[in-house]
Amino acid sequence: MNTHVDSVSPQAAWNSTETETQALLRVRGLTKLYGPNQGCQNVNFDLYPGEVLGIVGESGSGKSTLLSLLSGRILPNDGELIYIHGNGEPVDVYDCSEAARRQLLRTEWGFVEQHARDGLRMNVSAGANVSERLMAQGVRHYGFLHESAKEWMTQVEIDAARINDLPRTFSGGMQQRLQIARNLISKPRLVFMDEPTSSLDVSVQAKLLDLIRSLVRQYNLSIILVTHDLAVARLLADRLLVMQKSRVVESGLTDQILDDPQHPYTQLLVSSILQA
Numbered sequence: 001m002n003t004h005v006d007s008v009s010p011q012a013a014w015n016s017t018e019t020e021t022q023a024l025l026r027v028r029g030l031t032k033l034y035g036p037n038q039g040c041q042n043v044n045f046d047l048y049p050g051e052v053l054g055i056v057g058e059s060g061s062g063k064s065t066l067l068s069l070l071s072g073r074i075l076p077n078d079g080e081l082i083y084i085h086g087n088g089e090p091v092d093v094y095d096c097s098e099a100a101r102r103q104l105l106r107t108e109w110g111f112v113e114q115h116a117r118d119g120l121r122m123n124v125s126a127g128a129n130v131s132e133r134l135m136a137q138g139v140r141h142y143g144f145l146h147e148s149a150k151e152w153m154t155q156v157e158i159d160a161a162r163i164n165d166l167p168r169t170f171s172g173g174m175q176q177r178l179q180i181a182r183n184l185i186s187k188p189r190l191v192f193m194d195e196p197t198s199s200l201d202v203s204v205q206a207k208l209l210d211l212i213r214s215l216v217r218q219y220n221l222s223i224i225l226v227t228h229d230l231a232v233a234r235l236l237a238d239r240l241l242v243m244q245k246s247r248v249v250e251s252g253l254t255d256q257i258l259d260d261p262q263h264p265y266t267q268l269l270v271s272s273i274l275q276a
């Protein structure tokens with residue numbers, strides 16, 4: 001049976017178990033409210049290495065607010081977010097400096113925006129876009145930056161000969177792939193994705209979803225993905241959080257939730273897709 005969440009107290013949930021110590025991210029009692037039931041409240045979960053977690057729910061349910069909280073872009077009213085750094089040390093994301101959070105987003109984490117224009121620098125070349133995170137990490141060797149950018153463009157199936165072209169000369173699907181290359185070049189362990197395929201045609205979406213799936217496997221990436229599209233969730237996510245009116249009303253394995261939804265809201269969500 002799926003898990004109905006929301007009732008785990010931060011302290012109880014925090015008590016360490018063997019599996020919890022292996023989590024990459026620990027989220028306890030996370031709350032940010034803009035008004036009654038607007039935002040997200042009392043969200044609890046652990047994310048494990050190589051796991052893809054989908055956040056689904058109707059418009060306004062709080063998905064983007066939760067993603068912004070998890071990526072440290074906004075601060076909560078309450079709750080705790082612990083990230084286990086690549087060096088093995090736990091980082092209390094809301095207790096560290098803004099500079100430290102920005103550093104996490106540039107190195108250990110990635111963020112793929114819904115609209116490529118928000119995640120790319122449109123006035124610099126594709127190659128400069130892709131290699132920027134390496135430069136931010138102090139890599140200065142031009143030949144290495146150039147070769148790495150070409151390798152990553154190839155990896156996301158963009159012709160490396162277009163390394164000097166501006167992103168705005170690329171199609172929507174290519175821009176999203178470029179955004180993915182720009183994020184993955186620094187080998188992040190955790191990537192946030194906000195509706196990464198929703199701005200694309202269906203056929204282009206399918207190709208991008210395939211690419212994301214293969215990159216997740218190849219690099220053992222952990223992903224937190226916001227999507228309103230249950231088909232995308234089914235394809236990419238191992239587990240789901242279903243949000244309604246700022247709360248997680250159901251969570252569990254994707255197939256279980258989509259094939260046997262327990263909460264009335266999830267049942268409605270799933271049946272509306274089947275009827276569409």
Ligand SMILES: Nc1ncnc2c1ncn2[C@@H]1O[C@H](COP(=O)(O)OP(=O)(O)OP(=O)(O)O)[C@@H](O)[C@H]1O
Pocket residue numbers: 034038039057058059060061062063064065066228
């Ligand atoms: N910066 C803000 N200031 C005030 N209210 C906000 C802010 N951000 C979000 N909200 C409110 O919080 C609620 C949740 O918004 P959020 O964008 O997180 O939902 P969502 O599930 O991502 O919706 P969508 O699928 O339409 O993007 C909404 O009622 C929204 O108006």
